[in-house]
């Protein structure tokens with residue numbers, strides 16, 4: 001068992017006074033390319049990171065009538081009812097969405113522990129949802145597939161937690177494979193693993209947390225989504241996935257800019273997959289830089305800190321760099337020659353200090369396995 005899984009199992013034993021029997025864990029993610037395309041029916045290419053949320057589950061207390069949720073990281077116990085904007089809303093949302101989808105679940109006990117950085121755009125919320133969904137599926141013998149579980153997790157996020165996100169994060173957390181990125185067609189939900197052997201290419205995936213807090217629900221995320229829907233209806237297409245560059249002549253203002261990003265980004269994802277298959281990281285990196293410019297200029301979701309990181313990356317030998325996730329703060333990624341990462345992060349730190357920005361945090365992640373289930 002991984003350390004997070006052991007901690008969850010131990011927390012269960014100490015809190016509920018018995019062995020849990022089942023432990024599931026699910027990772028956070030970074031998106032390599034394909035941003036703000038998922039809710040437009042387009043393509044994304046995330047990979048899971050080696051940071052996870054684990055949950056140990058067992059039958060509920062008081063003869064199976066009471067559900068209790070415990071977080072070892074916050075040392076808090078919560079009931080299943082009473083949405084309170086805490087970590088507990090994610091498992092509550094998953095249990096609710098399972099019921100909404102017609103699956104019988106009764107009371108359960110759950111203990112959580114994780115090491116996905118919180119609030120940085122690395123999808124700690126999708127990780128807790130995916131771990132919960134996989135664990136409850138096993139506990140109640142629902143026999144659901146990973147795609148069904150991802151849809152349930154997205155429903156939890158959209159309709160219980162109240163964030164109108166697409167399906168990328170939950171999909172990545174449930175379906176990614178170690179050493180690979182995952183190409184997802186967010187309309188058909190067909191997914192395909194694409195080998196991402198960074199080590200053989202002599203590269204490292206460096207993540208820069210700008211430490212600028214993102215607030216997905218109260219930022220421009222929903223606003224961007226609404227503009228895309230407006231642009232699609234102006235063009236008479238179901239989703240921007242169906243629009244082409246030629247259609248852009250019919251748009252102006254914000255609709256033009258947002259649509260131009262989505263159309264070009266979808267094309268970049270498919271080109272990036274081809275580049276990965278040929279191990280052409282030069283081309284892959286170029287597409288990352290172009291994606292960032294499009295998110296900065298057309299989608300307008302970058303920040304001065306994210307831009308400073310990408311500029312520093314360009315100046316200090318990164319093959320490619322871009323913001324990852326929703327933007328408005330959070331994290332950016334860069335592909336950096338393995339033996340240059342220390343000099344690279346130093347140079348970025350200096351650039352941040354020069355601008356008077358908060359000191360960033362750096363991580364190096366390895367493309368990791370999606371959600372997994374085990375016994376205790």
Ligand code: GLA
Nearest residue numbers: 035036165166167168325326
């Ligand atoms: C957030 C959302 C995802 C996706 C990205 C932007 O991470 O949760 O569904 O829309 O933003 O690509």
